[in-house]
Amino acid sequence: MTTTTMNPLLDTLQAYPFERLRHLLARITPPDREPIDFSIGEPRHPAPAMVSEAIIAHLHGLAEYPKVLGDLRLRQAIAQWATRRFHLPTGFLNPETQVIPANGSREALFSIAQAVLSACAKPQALVLLPNPFYQIYEGAALLAGAEPYYLNCGESGQPNFQDIDEAVWSRCVLLYINSPHNPTGATLSLDTLRWLIDKARQHGFVLAADECYSELYTGNEAPAGILEAAAQTGSLANVLAFHSLSKRSSIPGARSGFVAGDPDILKAFVLYRTYLGAAMPPFIQAASISAWQDESHVIQTRASYAQKFAAAQSILGGHMPIEIPAGGFYLWPHVGNGETFVQALYAAEHVRCLPGAYLSRDAQGCHPGQERVRIALVGSLEDCVEGLQRIRHFLETHPLSSFSI
Numbered sequence: 001m002t003t004t005t006m007n008p009l010l011d012t013l014q015a016y017p018f019e020r021l022r023h024l025l026a027r028i029t030p031p032d033r034e035p036i037d038f039s040i041g042e043p044r045h046p047a048p049a050m051v052s053e054a055i056i057a058h059l060h061g062l063a064e065y066p067k068v069l070g071d072l073r074l075r076q077a078i079a080q081w082a083t084r085r086f087h088l089p090t091g092f093l094n095p096e097t098q099v100i101p102a103n104g105s106r107e108a109l110f111s112i113a114q115a116v117l118s119a120c121a122k123p124q125a126l127v128l129l130p131n132p133f134y135q136i137y138e139g140a141a142l143l144a145g146a147e148p149y150y151l152n153c154g155e156s157g158q159p160n161f162q163d164i165d166e167a168v169w170s171r172c173v174l175l176y177i178n179s180p181h182n183p184t185g186a187t188l189s190l191d192t193l194r195w196l197i198d199k200a201r202q203h204g205f206v207l208a209a210d211e212c213y214s215e216l217y218t219g220n221e222a223p224a225g226i227l228e229a230a231a232q233t234g235s236l237a238n239v240l241a242f243h244s245l246s247k248r249s250s251i252p253g254a255r256s257g258f259v260a261g262d263p264d265i266l267k268a269f270v271l272y273r274t275y276l277g278a279a280m281p282p283f284i285q286a287a288s289i290s291a292w293q294d295e296s297h298v299i300q301t302r303a304s305y306a307q308k309f310a311a312a313q314s315i316l317g318g319h320m321p322i323e324i325p326a327g328g329f330y331l332w333p334h335v336g337n338g339e340t341f342v343q344a345l346y347a348a349e350h351v352r353c354l355p356g357a358y359l360s361r362d363a364q365g366c367h368p369g370q371e372r373v374r375i376a377l378v379g380s381l382e383d384c385v386e387g388l389q390r391i392r393h394f395l396e397t398h399p400l401s402s403f404s405i
Contacts, residue, residue: 017358031340036387060283070101086228115272120145132360150363157186185325193229336403
């Protein structure tokens with residue numbers, strides 16, 4: 001018998017939120033009715049026709065290996081979109097050296113930690129991340145041998161970065177920020193983004209801005225982005241922006257996004273990705289060009305989410321605290337004990353949502369997700385209305401006070 005030694009860092013990973021949810025609900029038999037799933041942030045709007053048509057028209061690309069750098073035409077389309085969206089000076093974002101297509105923002109957000117941290121000379125390296133957070137940030141830090149440092153989100157829905165001690169900043173090698181934030185929906189101001197860029201350059205860490213929800217905003221004004229803030233400093237040093245078509249264009253199955261920013265970091269990142277084999281298939285690149293060049297479908301998508309938020313306010317507003325977020329497609333209400341609420345709702349109504357505790361950690365004496373749940377309004381308007389009505393029916397017999405911790 002042979003003995004296989006596994007990477008011990010794998011033992012530091014926590015179970016993924018949806019695996020924890022599966023275990024939580026495993027012994028519950030829900031009522032025999034159509035399930036409504038609000039637990040997963042997977043857009044279920046129809047894919048734009050132009051995307052499907054571009055994929056079909058370019059399937060001949062199966063006969064060639066894709067390049068890690070991607071087609072220059074895609075990088076140009078991305079640079080043009082980012083320049084328009086974030087009011088960048090002409091030529092500020094160079095598609096030759098400052099844009100890399102990625103297989104969705106998730107892959108790139110994970111990989112950047114491996115590329116940046118493995119050669120890090122800082123002792124006791126920290127990766128800073130908001131709490132609650134997208135679990136990829138934590139896993140990326142742990143598998144790169146760094147220590148995650150959780151920045152609790154307060155009532156604003158974002159961390160108070162100016163409260164962080166200088167001793168923490170001095171150990172930071174990578175800071176993940178998320179605006180609009182998953183799950184709170186809160187955004188970061190242009191002033192805060194500029195402040196964080198200054199901090200990154202002062203302490204020499206990489207500022208990784210996850211902006212995959214940037215186009216799903218609920219007001220009339222689009223949220224600020226890290227590229228816009230960097231342009232005001234005249235430099236992209238230390239800055240990386242991560243974007244995705246999964247949320248913007250409702251095509252999570254295409255696994256298409258990009259990273260843009262500091263050309264020196266991206267040069268090293270390309271080398272890492274060359275060995276990883278992370279290259280976007282040519283037909284997905286062609287479809288991505290079509291998606292980045294069109295805004296009409298994005299406007300329709302925002303309107304669809306606005307309808308669902310309005311329905312949530314109307315249906316649930318008298319029974320639980322409903323706050324319409326600045327961005328994203330999540331509700332993040334206080335419910336008391338999140339796990340107990342989710343179990344009882346599933347048992348009574350066959351509706352799944354996600355305990356907030358599965359998206360956060362106990363840090364600095366606080367567990368910011370413990371008393372909340374995440375409700376992802378990703379389905380059709382009809383399905384969302386049905387699910388929201390079931391939640392209201394549930395709350396009529398299970399008041400929130402019964403779930404107090």
